[in-house]
Amino acid sequence: MTSEALATAQQTVTLEVYRYHPEKDDAPSFESYEVPYREEWVVLDALNYLKDQVDGTLSYRWSCRMGVCGSCGMMVNGEPKLTCSTFLKDYSIKKIRIEPLQGFPVERDLIIELDGFMEKLKAVKPYLIRNEEKEETIEEGEYLQSPAELARYKQYTLCINCMLCYAACPIYSLDSGFVGPAAIALAQRYNLDSRDQGRHYRQEVIASHEGIWECTFVGECSVVCPKDVDPAAAIQRAKVSSTIDWFREIFTPINKTK
Amino acid sequence: MTTYIRPVSNTWWLEKKQYFLFVIRELTSIFVAGYCLFLLFFILKIGDENESYNLLIIFLKSPLILVLHLISFPFILYHTITWFNLTPKIMVIQIGEEKVPKQLITGLVYISWGLLSLILIWLILGL
Numbered sequence: 001m002t003s004e005a006l007a008t009a010q011q012t013v014t015l016e017v018y019r020y021h022p023e024k025d026d027a028p029s030f031e032s033y034e035v036p037y038r039e040e041w042v043v044l045d046a047l048n049y050l051k052d053q054v055d056g057t058l059s060y061r062w063s064c065r066m067g068v069c070g071s072c073g074m075m076v077n078g079e080p081k082l083t084c085s086t087f088l089k090d091y092s093i094k095k096i097r098i099e100p101l102q103g104f105p106v107e108r109d110l111i112i113e114l115d116g117f118m119e120k121l122k123a124v125k126p127y128l129i130r131n132e133e134k135e136e137t138i139e140e141g142e143y144l145q146s147p148a149e150l151a152r153y154k155q156y157t158l159c160i161n162c163m164l165c166y167a168a169c170p171i172y173s174l175d176s177g178f179v180g181p182a183a184i185a186l187a188q189r190y191n192l193d194s195r196d197q198g199r200h201y202r203q204e205v206i207a208s209h210e211g212i213w214e215c216t217f218v219g220e221c222s223v224v225c226p227k228d229v230d231p232a233a234a235i236q237r238a239k240v241s242s243t244i245d246w247f248r249e250i251f252t253p254i255n256k257t258k
Numbered sequence: 259m260t261t262y263i264r265p266v267s268n269t270w271w272l273e274k275k276q277y278f279l280f281v282i283r284e285l286t287s288i289f290v291a292g293y294c295l296f297l298l299f300f301i302l303k304i305g306d307e308n309e310s311y312n313l314l315i316i317f318l319k320s321p322l323i324l325v326l327h328l329i330s331f332p333f334i335l336y337h338t339i340t341w342f343n344l345t346p347k348i349m350v351i352q353i354g355e356e357k358v359p360k361q362l363i364t365g366l367v368y369i370s371w372g373l374l375s376l377i378l379i380w381l382i383l384g385l
Contacts, residue, residue: 022260078274105261113261151355170277173266217344218280233347240348 011037013088015046017058018099020106028106030097031055037088043096044072044083047110060110067226070162074110075099080167080224103166103173117163120179123205124187129198143195156189156234158227165221165231171214178214179205181221181231188234191241207242215239279340286337289330296326342367 012034020028033054035046044062051058062072065084072083077097088096104112128143130136165181166172172180187206191199205211215235222232267273271281303314317323345367346360 020262022262028262028264102264105263107259107261113259148352148355151357152352170266170270173270216280216284218277219344219347220276220280222347223276230347233350236344236348237350 011094013037013046013091013094013096015050016095016097017047017050017110018097018106019058019109021057022108037094039089041088042084043074043076043081043086043088043098046088046096047083047098058110059108068160070160073101073162073164073167075102075167080164082162082164082226085226101163101167103169103176104163112163114163116176117161117166117180117183120183121161121186124179124183124190125198125202126186126190128190128193128196129201130195131197145194149194152194153189153192156185156192156229159185159189159229159231160227162226164224164226165229168220168224170218170220171216175210175214177210179208179211181215181235182229184212184215184238185229185231185234188238191238203242203245206238207245212238212242283337283340286333286340289333290337293330293334338371342371 013036015033015035016030017033018028019025019031033050035049035054038045044065047058047060048062051060060072060074062084063069064071067082067085070082073080074083075081075098076083076086077091078099080101083098088094098110100106100110100112104114104116107113159182161182163182169178169181172178184206187202190196191202207213212235215232217232217236219232222230225231271277300314300318303310306314343364346363349363351358351363
């Protein structure tokens with residue numbers, strides 16, 4: 001081992017970890033830990049070392065380690081990040097503060113309660129809805145779609161439900177009733193799908209005050225999104241569609257399509 | 259289960275640069291609205307009788323109006339530029355399988371702005 005490599009091996013990084021134990025603590029607190037610094041480590045590696053070697057009581061969620069499952073989202077130095085894709089070497093000051101995702105209730109340590117988010121995903125009816133009046137049989141075959149039609153919504157299918165966008169949204173922190181970026185982007189994913197005919201069923205939730213009109217276009221949700229889904233754009237585009245709906249209802253009340 | 263809900267401080271918008279810039283963008287709309295009211299007032303008064311019209315011209319040439327313009331201008335400029343830059347997010351145009359590049363949409367918006375400004379300058383200087 002060269003002297004340089006040896007020096008790196010002995011380096012440490014301080015993790016300031018948010019701790020909250022609902023049975024014991026009234027309020028959360030921060031606990032500092034020294035863990036080894038490795039060039040190739042991500043924040044999640046440091047947390048795993050911490051749990052294995054230093055303090056087994058620490059609780060947090062993680063699974064795939066490769067930015068696909070969306071379960072290891074945390075606030076790293078105040079920014080929402082997937083800890084599996086956030087390298088220690090990218091932080092010049094070797095003191096990293098780790099907190100649960102902003103805006104969500106904390107269950108324990110770095111674990112947030114995501115029931116509200118799950119309810120919102122369900123509320124936007126994220127599945128293909130077809131007109132009920134027309135009977136469709138299996139024999140008629142599948143719904144065909146051209147590559148151009150796929151391109152209209154494909155970006156919005158890439159969401160991994162990591163909730164970083166919610167943590168980045170100041171509106172969501174202030175009002176947890178806000179349907180929020182990921183759920184609205186998912187609704188847009190189906191609304192823009194040529195095979196879907198259920199947009200008006202989603203409008204009740206989407207075009208409400210707690211839906212798109214709660215958004216003031218801060219735009220941070222799109223900045224932190226690890227999959228470039230661009231939920232902020234999805235919400236603004238839904239606003240345009242809903243505004244067109246409104247004008248249509250006023251100027252052509254006879255053709256009101258529901 | 260008892261969960262802990264973190265309070266949001268009243269200064270949340272000062273704690274992150276991006277949030278601060280967002281709040282500034284929203285506040286600039288006050289200047290835009292204010293300037294619209296000023297223009298409406300101006301249009302209302304411009305058809306007045308001679309004496310009243312002359313008073314209006316004196317009023318418009320006063321240092322107060324000049325100072326108000328100097329204060330409003332950077333805010334209105336900031337408002338315009340931030341929204342112009344956000345335009346391609348809202349206006350997504352797809353041709354075939356490809357989306358029109360964001361830079362092209364923003365560029366066209368800026369070019370239109372420049373052209374309209376040139377027409378205005380030509381109108382003012384030409385008359």
